[in-house]
Amino acid sequence: MRRWKYICAVAAAAAAVTALTAGVSAQSEKDSAGTIAQRIHIGEVDVSGMTEEEASKAVEEYVKELQDEEVTLKAGKNTITATVEELGLVWGDETVAEDALNYGKTGNLISRYKANKDLEHEDKVFPVILKADKEKTTKYLEEHKDDLGQDAKDFGLERKNGAFTVIDGEAGVEVNIEKSLETVDQYFAEGWKSDAQIELEVSTAEPKGSKEELSKVKDVLGTYHTNFSSSASGRVKNIQTAAGKINGSVIYPGEEFSVYDVISPMDAEHGYALAGSYENGTTVQSYGGGVCQVSTTLYNAVIRAELEITERFAHSMIVSYVDPSSDAAIAGTYKNLKFKNNTKTPVYIEGYTSGRELYFTIYGQETRDSDREVIFESETLSTTQPKTEFKTSGAALGSITKVQSSHTGRKAQLWKVVKVGGVEKSREVFNKSTYNASPAIYEVGLGGASEEASAAIKKAIASGDLGTVKAAVSKWKAQQEADKKQEEQKKEEEQKKEEQEKQDSENQKPENSGSDQNKQDTDDKKSEE
Structure with a gap:
């Protein structure tokens, strides 16, 4: 029985192989192409x-x-x-x-x-x-x-x-x-x-800070304000715009803050107007003129908060809204104000204008002693008196217009004084600054001046003395007016003479007409005869 089952299994396998071989063979013929x-x-x-x-x-x-x-x-x-x-x-x-x-x-x-x-x-x-x-x-x-x-x-x-x-x-x-x-x-x-x-x-980047960390920001670390009441409308707009861009900034521990990076680009598209600014010792109109008062005011708040100043430049010429060596200029990317948060908690910058006053306050967590006081004192080391410069124009002879005010040159330094309980504990030079003297510039009109007058006034200008220039201008203006008056009188006399001659000519016309008529009558009489 077992042998019989074995024979059957072998036969079935053989049949399967035969069928498979036949199928493959047929397919191979089909795919021969x-x-x-x-x-x-x-x-x-x-x-x-x-x-x-x-x-x-x-x-x-x-x-x-x-x-x-x-x-x-x-x-x-x-x-x-x-x-x-x-x-x-x-x-x-x-x-x-x-x-x-x-x-x-x-x-x-x-x-x-x-x-x-x-x-x-x-x-x-x-x-x-x-x-x-x-x-x-x-x-x-x-x-x-x-x-x-x-x-x-x-x-x-x-x-x-x-x-x-x-x-x-x-x-x-x-x-x-x-x-x-x-x-x-x-x-x-x-x-x-x-x-x-x-x-x-x-990849993900986690945000800086946390509610817990920022909840520590509540103390005034330093504050300062300046006045810009004499500013023109363009300068006012620039101060307001720049202060608004800085307002609300949060600086985390170890971070550096760049004023230029925050307030730029300074153009009309980003809210700035044309206003006066310093350039190469002169005052020019540029977009953003006046933002230096923003950086300066912020600088004074920051140093009172005793944050670390990493970059600061004085203006090329003295400014009027803070004491010497208390300023911080902004000029493109080569003059900037940068400072670092050297505390262990974040700091917050509040900046705004009210009326014509600009305010900055630095908030953070106060860790200094309550009776510790920081004072900054400005000291002028030397001064350089400005010169007076003149340039000529085609304006009317006699006009003298002041186109730029003078600035006295100075060398100054800022002292940082620390008092504890009202007693001075330290005094150190915090920074040093040099401000260039800037000349007063006057424009002298030579319009209508004779060669002689022009030469004399230019000679007076070469002296560099305003009084001498004024005297020369006054003299030649008076001479020009006298010459003009004399010329007008001469023209008036010539006009009168012409009018008299014309009148005399008119008066002679009737006499000539009568003689002609007598002559005609005589001729007619002769003709009748």
């Missing part, structure tokens, strides 16, 4: 009966048609939509046509038989794999990193009605381009997908 079997697709392309080359071309055309398809890229909360072409996706597996051709033709007898039997019941679909072109995809992600990314929003403070409110921070997001390239490849490793959405790889 080197074409792809029926019911085989590459992506959405039916490549049945195609050669390998024909299948490759068909898929290439299909990939070209995909270039306008859209892919959604996500980075945290931000999303953008890009086309396949923009994103730089290319056909990533060009051997798929060869795989399609070999399907059911390679491998052992059993695997080939199974593949061909499967085709009798369902299609075989090879995926169209897209791959990130490293150069193109990287360029696209870099160009759109601002759209995808987000800077961290630090915890902040807002001061209203004398009270602080903490503003919550938010984590920042930055796309990791190298890892995102791998993510794109992995996403399309199983083939193209319509409505594709790819979550890119990102």
Whole structure:
């Protein structure tokens, strides 16, 4: 009995092998032309009966048609939509046509038989794999990193009605381009997908600060104010604009604050107007003129808070709104005010204008002794008297116009004095400053002046003495007026003479007419005779 079962099993196996061999043999004859079997697709392309080359071309055309398809890229909360072409996706597996051709033709007898039997019941679909072109995809992600990314929003403070409110921070997001390239490849490793959405790889940056840390900001560390009542409207606007940009700034421990970076760019688009400012020893009109009073006022509040000054420059010429060596100039990027928060807690800057007064106050956590007092004293070391300069113009002779006021040159220093309980504990030179002397400039009119007058006035100008110039101008103006009056009298006399001659000529006309008439009468009489 057992022997009989064994013989039957062997016979069945033999029959299966015979059938498999026959099937494979038949299929091999069918595929002898080197074409792809029926019911085989590459992506959405039916490549049945195609050669390998024909299948490759068909898929290439299909990939070209995909270039306008859209892919959604996500980075945290931000999303953008890009086309396949923009994103730089290319056909990533060009051997798929060869795989399609070999399907059911390679491998052992059993695997080939199974593949061909499967085709009798369902299609075989090879995926169209897209791959990130490293150069193109990287360029696209870099160009759109601002759209995808987000800077961290630090915890902040807002001061209203004398009270602080903490503003919550938010984590920042930055796309990791190298890892995102791998993510794109992995996403399309199983083939193209319509409505594709790819979550890119990102790194996060935590915001600075916390409610607990900012709740410590409540004490006045230093305050100062200056007056700008004599300022023109353009300068007033610039002071208000710059103070508004600084107001509300929070500086965390160890951070450096740059005034120029915060208030720039200084142009009409960003709220600034034309106003007077110093340039090369003269006063010129420029956008942002007057912001130096903002940096100076802030400087005085900061040094009283005893924050660390890392960069400060004196003006080229003395200013009127603070004592010598108490100023801080702003001029492009080469003169700036910078300071660092050297305390262990954040500090808050409040800046505003009221009427024609500018105020700055530094808030933080007070750790200094309550009876400690910081005083700053200005000392002028030397002075340089300004010169007087003149320039000529085509204005009327006799006009002398002051176009620039003088500034006395000074060398000065600022002392920092510390008292505890009213007793002086230390006195040190805090900074030193040099201010250039700036001349008073007068414009002298030479319009209508004779060569002699012009030469004489220019000689007086060369003396550099205002009195001498005024005397020369007065003399030649008087001479010009006398000459003008004499010329007018001469013209008047000539006009009178002409009028008299004309009158005399008119008076002679009747006499001449009578003589002519007598002569005519005589001639007529003779004619009658």
